[in-house]
Amino acid sequence: MEFPYRNFVFAVLLLSLCTISALSYTHFSPIDNYLIDCGSTGDSTVDNRRFVSDSSRSDSYSLTSTRSVLIRNEDPLDVSPRIYQTARVFTGPSRYEFEIRDKGTHMVRLHFHKLNSSKSDFGNAQFHVLVNGVVVLNDFIGGCVETPMVKEYLIWVETEKLVITFVPSRKYKFAFVNALEVISAPKDLILDTVQYLNSEKNKKSDGFVKQALEVVYRVNVGGPKVTPFNGTLWRTWVPDDEFLKSSSGWKRLYFSGRIRYQMGGASREVAPDNVYNSARVISSRNASIPNVNITWVFPVMGGFKYLVRLHFCDIASISLGLLYFNVYVNGHLAIEDLDLSDVTNYVLASPYYADFVVDGDGSGALSVSVGPSSKSYPYAIDGILNAVEIMKLNNSMGSLVGKVPADFIMKSWPRGNMGVLVPLVAAVCLLVILSMVLRRRMTGLKDSVTWSKLPMDVSNVNIKQGFPQA
Incomplete structure (x- = not known):
């Protein structure tokens, strides 16, 4: 009797684990x-x-x-x-x-x-x-x-x-x-604190979650297009080919294993599996570390700040602690000696993302680069990137497209039925004026006096006597 009992316990445990796993894979269900x-x-x-x-x-x-x-x-x-x-x-x-x-x-x-x-x-x-x-x-x-x-x-x-x-x-x-x-x-889609990069220094910026954002680019690096049908949050991720500016020194990588999402880290709503299971990487093939960066350039509108979200997942390393690299955004060193093993609690194929805010300058372009660092190893992977998102922040006028505020736009359009109201008011005013003129003339006929030349000496004459009285 003991053997069937053990089988039953094992079946219950297996069912429980499957249920927990299924719950962890449950699709996001928005309230609104x-x-x-x-x-x-x-x-x-x-x-x-x-x-x-x-x-x-x-x-x-x-x-x-x-x-x-x-x-x-x-x-x-x-x-x-x-x-x-x-x-x-x-x-x-x-x-x-x-x-x-x-x-x-x-x-x-x-x-x-x-x-x-x-x-x-x-x-x-x-x-x-x-x-x-x-x-x-x-x-x-x-x-x-x-x-x-x-x-x-x-x-x-x-x-x-x-x-x-x-x-x-x-x-x-x-x-x-x-x-x-x-x-x-x-x-967890938008964080309240981000790292602001400029020419002076890198600093943390708070109160970010209440900013309005426009999604300008959502790019799957090294992989195919991801559609709302096969992605999360019904988003579209486009391939990175048209933005890639590096002609050599990299290779495309695909991963068929399981992406290991962790509690408190990047979730499937942040980015789906089919974004994290592809990447472009810099690979050292000999004892020397390649002196090359992979660079992407995105056309943007000047005069705005941009949130740049970079997605990383170490699907390339054969062991923990071997991947170190630098990350650059708009020419600024955003992360030095990034160790994905450390930020993912020493789990391979575990996703991680980092947010940065930069100024859109007059060049009309925003660049992202990854490359080897001083801690990179030979015979290893020396740089990786899985996806890029770029979002425009609203300006001080409350606009994502220019310097025209909402109040000006609404006031520029005639309110109500002004097209009918203006002629109607003009007609009423004209009738009132005509009525007043006719009334003055009728009163003048009743109280009028004989018109004559004004005397040369007007000092002793009441001039009003020569005019009709209203």
């Missing part, structure tokens, strides 16, 4: 999760996600617009996903309001795709977009969006509402949107 198909009369499914029509009734979100129309794509050859086959067009300021239950950082995605429609000429699509008072798009020309485009932002929300406002640039222009996403982000 709005997926809106704009301009559609029915719901759509894209990447196993259900986008609901913005025409449907809901107590948790609403659309306020006095001038909007639904547009459907009339191009039979366009095979874009269903959310890009319709759009809602706005000819006046309009807004979507979302009820927020989970206060904190939210991912906001705006989907755009120019449609072929006889109802609207998308060459006239030029508009501004505000998210909770932050200017995220300014004079955006939607007529140039020939293929589907996603603009992604990370917005801190302390209120019970998140409001996305669309404002046409001029009266003869219009705004449009194909789809919207408003999703509460994991609490």
